[in-house]
Amino acid sequence: MRAYKSKVVSPIQLPERDERAANLERAGYNVFELDSEGVYVDLLTDSGTGTMSESQWAALMKGDESYAGSTSFERLQEAISDVMGFERIVPAHQGRGAENVLYGALVSEGDYVPNNTHFDTTRAHVTNAGGEPVDCPLDASVEGIESGEEGENRNFAGDLDVEKVRELAAEVGAERIPAVVVTLTNNSLAGQPVSVENVRRAREVADELDAVFVIDACRFAENAFFVRERDPAFADASVAEVAREQLSSADAVVMSGKKDGLVNVGGFVGIGDDPALDGLYDRARERGILFEGFTTYGGMAGRDLEAMAVGLREAVEERYVADRVGQVQRLGDMLAERDVPVVRPTGGHAVYVDAAAFLPEIPAEQFPGQALVCELYREGGVRGVELGSFAFPDTDRPELVRLALPRRTYGADHLEHVAETFESVAERRDAGEISGLEIVEEPGMAELRHFSAELRPVAEREATTAD
């Protein structure tokens, strides 16, 4: 059952098939270059693309745009304290701004930072501060995702492997590890959740190393929902209670409000009230002023602070989070029923498709993930994103395509359309009509190529050469 009805609508349309094909060609077979007007169901990201509630829109009007001492900041502070348990806040324009503030204050040249899996911007900010990001996922989870089999610990496949953190400390010295980080949910590992028990063990290992324990809380409410559903110890708890319990282990949280803050822009760092963290708070506050803006707005308008204050409270409401995660699970099930090889169990914010298995005729060097992304647009105006060898050159990541659902935005008929689009792509695949792709032009930084590289179908070049 849906928990919402629409009050404000955004018109969308599905362009004709030949128009979609022309759009794709014009975009250089790179969906980041498509105009959003030509996209029918946009599953590029769940970040900042959701729908605000009537309470959030009403709160916008109360935005206090004062440079200093804004009452909107007080309201945000109160919400973060109530929902997440942190009173010392440094606001930022979005998650990566908060990461810059926090990791710049924590990490020095030559340090190592373990994380269950670094999200791309987290990795970049740790590196930028002179540190070495070290991913410590459970091997079984990674193998499960790579092989398409469900790994062990399927309920909490996002967990941190705390033994890997201990091994890292034995190798490089505990003094070189300023922070231990856990990302809830584990975005770079197919959005898999992390258990409360795992967070407690991560806290213990951080204490052993005398390191700051940080939680990347972007999707803390979705994670708490999974804990309540999957861990019998929390079966009778509310999502709000689980979230508070899980976050209470952390010394600091770093947050992109564009996810479980239910807003289109915004973020913050939260720092615990332990006096041992006073120095960290002072440094973070200073960096906040330097890079984001004064401490009571930090790169956000007063109205944005208000919207996030309301959004954080809504994110832990039972009907919201059940509706949200349920929708993602449903899309995963619909695709699995149609023999689309999806990563199981489905994560909290997105469905991940194994493109190499779906398009087995396309060799890795012809980017099967990107080919699938292009076909989804051509066949149904659906936009997903490749997270395989095109996005991450020179790594041996599996050829995944991510379909991320914006929050409170699409309905069952949109999901049905996505599933039908996969059926059409499968028909074209079976008829041998899908070509792999090759890069025509790419930017200097290979890591950024999935945003702007230009590609073309290999079959097109072969046809031209044959002429």
Ligand SMILES: Cc1ncc(COP(=O)(O)O)c(C=O)c1O
């Ligand atoms: C786990 C995680 N951390 C940090 C970020 C960065 O947040 P933002 O996009 O708001 O800069 C993201 C964004 O997707 C994320 O998923």
